[in-house]
Amino acid sequence: MSAGPILAIETSCDDTCAAVVTDDGGILSNVISSQGIHDEYGGVVPELAARAHVERCDLVIADALRTAGVGLDDVGRVAVTRGPGLLGALLVGVQAAKAIALARGLPLVAVDHLDGHLLAGTLRPTSFDPPFVALVASGGHTFLSRVDAPDRMTELGATLDDAAGEAIDKGARMLGLPYPGGPHLERLAADGDPFAFDFPVARGVAGMDSSFAGLKTALLYRLRDMDDAERERRRADLAASYQRAVVESLAIRVERALEATGLDRLAVGGGVAANGPLRERLRGLGVAVGIPDRSLCTDNAAMIAAVARFRPPVPTADVATLAPYATGQRAEVVA
Amino acid sequence: MAVSDGWTLALDTAGALTVVGALAPHDGPATERVGEPEARPGRRGGTVHRPRHAEQLLALADDALTATGGAWDRLARVVVGLGPGGFTGIRVAVATGRALALARGATVVGAPTPLAVGPAVGVPRLVVQDARRKELFLTVVAGDDPTAPDPVPWAVPVDGLAAALDGLTVRPTVAVGDAAADHAVTLRAAGIAVPDDPAVHRVDGVALARMGAVRPAADAGAVRPVYVRDADAIRTADR
Numbered sequence A: 001m002s003a004g005p006i007l008a009i010e011t012s013c014d015d016t017c018a019a020v021v022t023d024d025g026g027i028l029s030n031v032i033s034s035q036g037i038h039d040e041y042g043g044v045v046p047e048l049a050a051r052a053h054v055e056r057c058d059l060v061i062a063d064a065l066r067t068a069g070v071g072l073d074d075v076g077r078v079a080v081t082r083g084p085g086l087l088g089a090l091l092v093g094v095q096a097a098k099a100i101a102l103a104r105g106l107p108l109v110a111v112d113h114l115d116g117h118l119l120a121g122t123l124r125p126t127s128f129d130p131p132f133v134a135l136v137a138s139g140g141h142t143f144l145s146r147v148d149a150p151d152r153m154t155e156l157g158a159t160l161d162d163a164a165g166e167a168i169d170k171g172a173r174m175l176g177l178p179y180p181g182g183p184h185l186e187r188l189a190a191d192g193d194p195f196a197f198d199f200p201v202a203r204g205v206a207g208m209d210s211s212f213a214g215l216k217t218a219l220l221y222r223l224r225d226m227d228d229a230e231r232e233r234r235r236a237d238l239a240a241s242y243q244r245a246v247v248e249s250l251a252i253r254v255e256r257a258l259e260a261t262g263l264d265r266l267a268v269g270g271g272v273a274a275n276g277p278l279r280e281r282l283r284g285l286g287v288a289v290g291i292p293d294r295s296l297c298t299d300n301a302a303m304i305a306a307v308a309r310f311r312p313p314v315p316t317a318d319v320a321t322l323a324p325y326a327t328g329q330r331a332e333v334v335a
Numbered sequence B: 001m002a003v004s005d006g007w008t009l010a011l012d013t014a015g016a017l018t019v020v021g022a023l024a025p026h027d028g029p030a031t032e033r034v035g036e037p038e039a040r041p042g043r044r045g046g047t048v049h050r051p052r053h054a055e056q057l058l059a060l061a062d063d064a065l066t067a068t069g070g071a072w073d074r075l076a077r078v079v080v081g082l083g084p085g086g087f088t089g090i091r092v093a094v095a096t097g098r099a100l101a102l103a104r105g106a107t108v109v110g111a112p113t114p115l116a117v118g119p120a121v122g123v124p125r126l127v128v129q130d131a132r133r134k135e136l137f138l139t140v141v142a143g144d145d146p147t148a149p150d151p152v153p154w155a156v157p158v159d160g161l162a163a164a165l166d167g168l169t170v171r172p173t174v175a176v177g178d179a180a181a182d183h184a185v186t187l188r189a190a191g192i193a194v195p196d197d198p199a200v201h202r203v204d205g206v207a208l209a210r211m212g213a214v215r216p217a218a219d220a221g222a223v224r225p226v227y228v229r230d231a232d233a234i235r236t237a238d239r
């Protein structure tokens, strides 16, 4: 493999990201340009996301190189998120990565976004290395994997409906909180009683899959049964109980995964990993827990570089024709 | 006039065809490469053409550059067709062009796609492009002075074409574009000729390269797609 750091690009959703990472996992730069244009719509608008990516992708890449103090002459490889994600958004990053690789004669590594979340914590300074069970929970995905090695990972379970972050956002919205709901819900919940309401945690869903549809409906019905005054008075209790249900639901699956695999190490990733009560609950499980910095939990390009260290490059003849793949598809893990 | 020291590469992905032009320095050799869309059966019968810009653009560019004796390290200028056209399509050329410029320290300039459609038929010409959703993009290319302000495309409903032609202040004599032939009856009824040769109705890659070679350059950040229409901003929660 070529010497020199990895230039990584990630545009699968609404953040335009580029990073420069050394082969031994040192982060030289990790630029995340959040679009901040979707909040008023209560979620990501795919066409707006793609429009924002194309206007800033090259600028973000240049910024990542500048911040790292690295020129394209020094770069050893280009890495890019190929999928899953929003096709129009992915396309911008994939074209940019292919253009740079081709025009500079550099190897190109195509990376699966979800693998990025799984291995984000292997970067320094966390350096939390496999084997471990990994929980990834964000607004876009929620799943559990067994990671035996950086190139050997098996999915143990995933959400059957909403992602955990999505469930949090929807609950927050029902409680009249702005989007994105996570931090607002956590703040409101801090003043409430997490045991005031007994919301469902989908214990009946077998195995390590999760489900948040019932929880969402339960909150809706609770709110419907209350008059305005009571709704206002119990808001913090509702938030705390709802949050506890999301946390408990995830923790139950993690416990099942640890038991099923016999592993005693847990890596946590995705934006929901920033949630205080979730961190606390998982740290209480009695296993080694690796949670990287927030900038590595939410979507970022450093995690794409983290994976690229362990994946072979796209054959030279296929670089120009590489195309992204959408949500619902998953690259076959190269063993 | 060509860019003095290095190659000019033109990219356009606004329509169904993937079009690339390469131009060697000092008015050296120029060539064009055109990629076809994928034809497959439509859900409601007939054939639909899915553009293959992402799969084809860089391979065609590499090929065109090599065919004119160039190489990536001799790239001096990238010209991108800004649209209008398919939203996803126009982003492919812009994203690719801006990244190529970054990779090689080249200059990137944008040009409205209609300027490179049918330049051989002269001016004033009307460029009629398929805008999907029963709409057309119309652009009047009034002159061929490269320093004049760019023409501004607009969208009209297909059944509003005749009315739109009635309201034109500059009377084009000829119409070109990927949707011109489909609306030849309406166009001809308005006294506008529609050439039969299909080749004049598509983007000319070499013309785009030559045009871009003399266009003033701005920051890469100013090279943005021309969408004409707003994005459908539907809230996730309402979907």
Ligand SMILES: [Zn+2]
Residues within 6 Å of the ligand: A113, A117, A138, A140, A141, A298, A299
């Ligand atoms: Zn993600």
